[in-house]
Amino acid sequence: MTREIKVHGTTATGYEAVRDEFTRVLAGEKPDHAAQLAAYVRGKQVVDLWVGPDTDGDTLFAVYSSTKGAAHLTTALLVQDGILDLDREVAHYWPEFAAGGKGRVTLRELLSHRAGIVGADTGFTPEEIADDRAIAARLATQRPYWRPGTAFGYHALSIGALAGEVVFRVTGRTLREIYEERVRAPYGLDLHLGLPEALEPRFRSVLPMIPSVTERAFLDAQPPQPDTLNSIAFNRNGAHPTDLEALPNSRLVRAKGPASVGGVASARGLAGMYAAAVGGLDGREPLLKPDTVAEFGQIHSSGYDLVIQAHRSYGVGFQNTAETGYPFLGAGSIGHKGVGGSQAFADPRSGLAYGYTRRRFPFPGGPPPEDERLVRVIHTAAVTG
Template sequence: MTREIHGTVADGFEAVREEFSAFVAEEQADYEGQLCAYVHGRRVVDLWVGGEADALYGVYSSTKGAAHLVVALLVQDGTLELDRKVTYYWPEFAAEGKGQLTLRELIAHRAGVVGTDTGFSRQELADDRQIAERLADQRPFWRPGTAFGYHGMVIGALTGEVVRRATGRTLQEVYEERVRAPYGLDFFLGLPAAHEPRFRTTLPMAPTAEQRALLDAVPGGPHTLASIAFNRHTAEPTDLEALPNDPLVRAKGPASVGGVASARGLAGLYAAAISEREGKAPLLKEDTAAEFGQMHSVGYDLVSRAHRAYGLGFQATADVYHPFLGAGTFGHAGAGGSQAFADPRSGLAYGYTRRRFAFPGGPAPENDRLAAAVHRAALSG
C-alpha cells in the first residue's frame, strides 16, 4: 500500500524524502508520523504521513530536553549555579543523606532517588510539585553522587523544584515565557485546552509475534530498581504507553514525560537553542551549549542496566544512539519513539515523532536511518 508523503524538503535534501518514503512503505498500514529538521536556523525538512501538518503527539521523555533547556538558560543567566548544593535552593532535600549533592550531579542523574518506596498515584505523576515533595523525604537507592541511573519519571520534577525555589516560577511557566511563546513552538509543557483538538491519541505498541517473544523474555520483577523508576511496583502500575492519553498529564505537562509536540516543535526547540532564528540570537551561548552537552555520567546505568551517557539533563545523543553525529550533540529521545537533538558542529536540529508507540520503547529504530540521511545532507550542503 502506497501512502502519500506530505510536506517539503529544501534543495539538497531530496534523499531525506526518499529515505522517509522507503521507511513508510515498510511500516504498518496505520503508520502516522512526522520528520522535521533545521540547519543553521533554516528549516530544510518538513515531512509527515497521516494526520495533519500541525498534529500534536505525546513525546514522553523528549520533554526532558525542553525542561533542561530552561535550566541551561537559568545557569547562563547566573540564576542557578551548577556546583552549588541542591539544598542551597531546596533545604528539605537534605533528608536521608542527600545534603551534599550538587545541582550538577542532580541533573546528571546521580541523585539516587529514581522513585519512592511505595510509588506514585496517577494524580501525583501528573504534578511535579507532588513528586518533588515525596522525593525530598526519600532515602536514595544508591549513595548520591557515586553512580548514576536514569531518573526517567522524576528528573523534571527534581530540577523543576530547584527552578521554582530559585525563581518563584514553575519550570513550565519559565519555559512558556522564555522559550515556547517567543518562538511559537508547537511543543507544550501543559497543553492549553484550545489546542486539545490537535492532539492525536497515542496508539499502543503492536509487536509482531517474534517481537512479543523478545519482550516476554526480558527479566524483571516488582521490586527491581527499574520497576521503581518507572512506577511499576505499585498496586496500579503506570501504563507508560497510555500516559499522554491522560488529559490530566497533558494539562499539567510534568517536565519528565508530559510534553506534547509536533516534529516541527521538537526540531524548532533545538534550532532556537543553537542557531539564529527570525532575527533572534541563539538561546544558548556556545560555552553553555558545550557544557550542557558535555558528558557527565557515562558507563553502566543502574536503572537501564546498559551503557548510557548523559550530559546535564540531556542525553549524549552521539554516544548512545547516533555515532555519526558531532561530538557534543545534545538532545533527548522519548519512549514512544520520538527523537530530538542539536548538533552544534553541523548546525543541525532534528525532530521526529510518531503516533503508535514504537517497539521496543525508546527512540524508534527508524531514527537511525532518518537522522543519518538528514546529517549527510546537512554536511554536503
C-alpha cells in the same frame, strides 16, 4: 510486501534524499501509522514532512521523554543567567532535599542522573505522576538508591520534577511558566508543557505497540519484577503501576505537562526548540551561548546505567546524542529521545536541529529503527550541503 504511501511536506534543495528515505522506511508500516519529520540547519528549516491519516504538520503527538529537552533548556537558561549554580548543593536552594543523606548532592550531580532518587519506595499515584510538585515533595525525604555521585541511573519520571522544584524555590515560578515565557511563546513553538484545552483537537492519542509473534513471546516470558531499580524508576512498583503507552492519553497528564514525560509536540516544535536554543531561529541570536552549550553537552555520566542496565551517556541533563545511538553526530550534541518513538537534538558542529514524532508506540520502546536512518541521511546532507 510494502505499500505505497503518500508523503506530504517539503524539503530544501539538497535534502531531496530525505523525502526518499522517509518514504522507504515507512512504507512497511501499518495503514494507520503516522509520523512527522522536521529539521533546521543553522536556523533555516530544510525538512518538513509528514505521513499518515488524520495527520499534518500541525498535528500534536505525545513525545514522552523528549519533553526533558525543554526542561533542561529552561534550566540551562537560568544557569546562564547566573540564577542557578551547577556546583551548589541542591539543599542550598531546597532545604528539605537534604533529608535521607542527600545534603551534599549538587545541582550538576542531580541533572546528570547521579543523585540516586529515581522514584519512591511505594510508588506514585496517577495524580502524583501528573504533578511535578507532588513528585518533588515525595522525593525530598526519599533515601537515595545508591550513594550519590558514585554511580548513575536514568531518573525517568523524576528528573523534570526535581529540576523544576529547584527552579521554583529560586524564582517562585514553575519551570513550565518560565519555559512558556522565554522559549515556547516567543517562537510560537508547538512543544507544550501543559496542553491548553483549546489545542486538544490537534492531539492524536498514542496507539499501542503491535509486537510480532516473536516479540510477544519475549514479552510474555518476562516475569513482573516490581522491586528492581528499573521498575521503581518507571513507577511499576507500588499500588498504581504506570502504563507508559497509556500515560499521555490522560487529559490530566497533558494538561499538567510533567516536565519529565508529559510534553505534547509536533516535529516542527521539537526541531524548532533546538534550533532556537543552539542555532538561532527567526533571525534571532541563539538562546544559549556557546559556552553554555558546551558545558551542558559535556559528558558527565557515561558507562553502565543502573536503571537502564546498559551503556548510556549523559551531559548535564541532556542525553549525549552522539553516544546514544548516533555516533556520526558531532561531539557535544545535546538532545533527548522519548520512549514512544520521538527524538530531538541539536548538533552544534553541523548546525543541525532535528525533530521526529510518531503515533504508534514502538517495540520495545525508544527511538524506532527508522530514526537512525533518517538522522543519518539528514546529517549527511547538512555536512555536505
